[in-house]
Amino acid sequence: MALLELKDVSKNFGHFQAMxxxxxxxEAGHIVGLIGPNGAGKSxxxxxxxxxxxxxxxxxxxxxxxxTFSNHKALDKMGNLIExxxxxxxxxxxxxxxxxxxxxxDPVDIPDIMKRTQIDGDNFGxxxxxxxxxxxxxxxxxAIALVRNPKLVILDEPMNxxxxxxxxxxxxxxxxLANKGVAFLISSHLLDELQRLADDVVIIxxxxxxxxxxxxxxxxxxxxxxxxxxxxNEGVLQLAVxxxxxxxxxxxxxxxxxxxxxxxxxxxxAKLAASNIEVKSISTTQENxxxxxxxxxxxxxxxx
Ligand SMILES: Nc1ncnc2c1ncn2[C@@H]1O[C@H](COP(=O)(O)OP(=O)(O)OP(=O)(O)O)[C@@H](O)[C@H]1O
Numbered sequence: 208m209a210l211l212e213l214k215d216v217s218k219n220f221g222h223f224q225a226m227x228x229x230x231x232x233x234e235a236g237h238i239v240g241l242i243g244p245n246g247a248g249k250s251x252x253x254x255x256x257x258x259x260x261x262x263x264x265x266x267x268x269x270x271x272x273x274x275t276f277s278n279h280k281a282l283d284k285m286g287n288l289i290e291x292x293x294x295x296x297x298x299x300x301x302x303x304x305x306x307x308x309x310x311x312x313d314p315v316d317i318p319d320i321m322k323r324t325q326i327d328g329d330n331f332g333x334x335x336x337x338x339x340x341x342x343x344x345x346x347x348x349x350a351i352a353l354v355r356n357p358k359l360v361i362l363d364e365p366m367n368x369x370x371x372x373x374x375x376x377x378x379x380x381x382x383x384l385a386n387k388g389v390a391f392l393i394s395s396h397l398l399d400e401l402q403r404l405a406d407d408v409v410i411i412x413x414x415x416x417x418x419x420x421x422x423x424x425x426x427x428x429x430x431x432x433x434x435x436x437x438x439x440n441e442g443v444l445q446l447a448v449x450x451x452x453x454x455x456x457x458x459x460x461x462x463x464x465x466x467x468x469x470x471x472x473x474x475x476x477a478k479l480a481a482s483n484i485e486v487k488s489i490s491t492t493q494e495n496x497x498x499x500x501x502x503x504x505x506x507x508x509x510x511x
Contacts, residue, residue, distance in 0.1 A: 208271060210235045210390050211256065211359055216265030218251055218414075225251040226262065227414040233359065233390050233407075238381060240405035240422070241394040242500060248414040249394040250289060253361050256392070257287045270358060283311060286357035288365060292348025296337035300326040300347050303336065304354050311355045323380050324350040325373065341368035349377060359390045366397050378404055402426075402496040410503060417507050422496075429494030429502065430466035433475060437461065438485040446482055465491070 209232035218226040225248050233239050241249050254260040256267055261276040268274065272281035295303065300321065308314035321327035324346045336347065345368045352360050365381075366374050381391055381404060395401050401408075408425050410418040418425065436459065437443055443461045447454035452475075453464040463470065472491060479486055494502065 208268070209233060210270060211392070212266075212268045213252075213256070214266045214268075216252075216255060216262050216267060218248075218255060218260070218262045225414050226255065228265065229411070229414070229416055230265075231409045231416060231419045233392055235358065235390050236385055236388045237406045238385050238391045238393065238404055239407045239409060240401040241392055241409050241411065242398065242401065242496075243411040243417075244504065247411045249411060250363055251414075252411065253287070253289050253363055253392065253394065257285060257289065257361055258282050259289070283355065284358040285361065286352035286355060286359070287361040287363075288345075288348040288352045289361065289363040292344055292351060294336045294339075294344055294347060297335050299333060299335060300331045300339075300350070303347060303351060307351050308354045313356045315354055315356045317354065320350050320353055323376070324353075325376060326350055342370060342373060345369055346373060346377075349380075353384070357389065359392065360384075362391060362393045364395055365393060366395060366400055374400065398497040398500065399495070408496075410500065412504055412507055418503060426493055426496065426499060429499035430464050431468060432492050432494060433463040433465055433470060433472060434490050434492055435461045435463070435475075435479075436487040436489075437479065438487065442482055442484045443479065446478060446484070450478065 211233040214230050215228045216226055217224065217228055229252055241252065243249055255262045256274065258274050258276055258279050266273065269281045270284055274281050298306065304317050304321065308317065318327065326343065326346050330343065336344065339347065349365060352362065365377060369377060378400070385391060393401065393405065402422065405422050407421050408418065409416060435443060440456060440461055444454060444456070447463065452470065454461055463475070472489065476486060476489065
């Protein structure tokens with residue numbers, strides 16, 4: 208049995224169905240990215256998993272125990288940071304961690320987690336949380352999610368407000384905990400970040416699961432592309448029109464979709480040379496998470 212299992216979970220707000228028979232699993236030690244457009248149902252799903260909300264139908268099981276609004280026993284080993292960290296304005300970072308760890312038999316090493324989330328420096332100490340910046344509050348929220356030594360951690364937009372160094376450090380922390388068997392369910396609109404971090408992807412759109420697979424398989428299903436850096440992008444776009452290539456500008460580069468593998472790189476180079484276009488670099492690649500997600504949502508017929 209997986210650590211977390213959702214089976215046909217539905218949630219209605221009045222007549223509006225925010226979750227429509229949502230099913231997926233999270234295995235121990237896996238980092239799962241829950242992605243989808245605004246309003247897709249990510250936070251609702253996370254709130255149902257953490258027992259913060261009732262659900263209309265279906266079953267949620269965590270660590271072999273049912274999770275419902277009225278059964279919180281299972282949740283001792285689940286940490287979460289959903290929407291905003293629950294912070295008390297007049298407590299210090301250390302006070303928070305002691306408070307959240309209070310009634311658990313097995314808290315993490317608090318000084319160590321403070322160090323790893325960088326809430327142990329001069330900026331913290333005796334300072335009260337009401338004086339923390341957005342990023343400091345977020346790092347405290349992540350530390351709180353981890354303090355009870357959880358088996359599963361639910362993080363909604365964990366990189367919110369973090370500077371690049373903190374994003375890097377939080378990524379390393381998540382990865383090292385996952386290597387020790389902790390599972391993560393993470394939603395983020397920072398898809399580059401999620402592509403680097405997640406082992407599995409669950410895509411939700413309009414309350415329905417559209418895809419549930421490994422990151423590797425998901426990206427492998429994306430279209431192949433030819434990426435060109437030339438001295439004449441206008442010329443390449445004209446050549447694309449003449450030859451029926453599906454090309455578009457992406458920053459300073461031109462990306463030609465080669466989804467059906469119809470194009471041969473040598474032929475493309477020959478045509479560019481015949482038009483006197485100088486090629487500074489050419490590479491073949493797959494769509495990244497963001498590009499393939501947009502593709503999948505388009506095919507789903509529901510739009511992003
Ligand atoms: N308490 C509520 N009452 C009524 N509708 C709600 C409630 N909570 C969420 N919804 C609706 O359910 C849908 C899903 O919302 P949810 O917050 O889960 O989306 P999300 O995928 O997390 O979006 P975002 O990326 O914008 O955070 C939205 O249409 C939202 O308006």
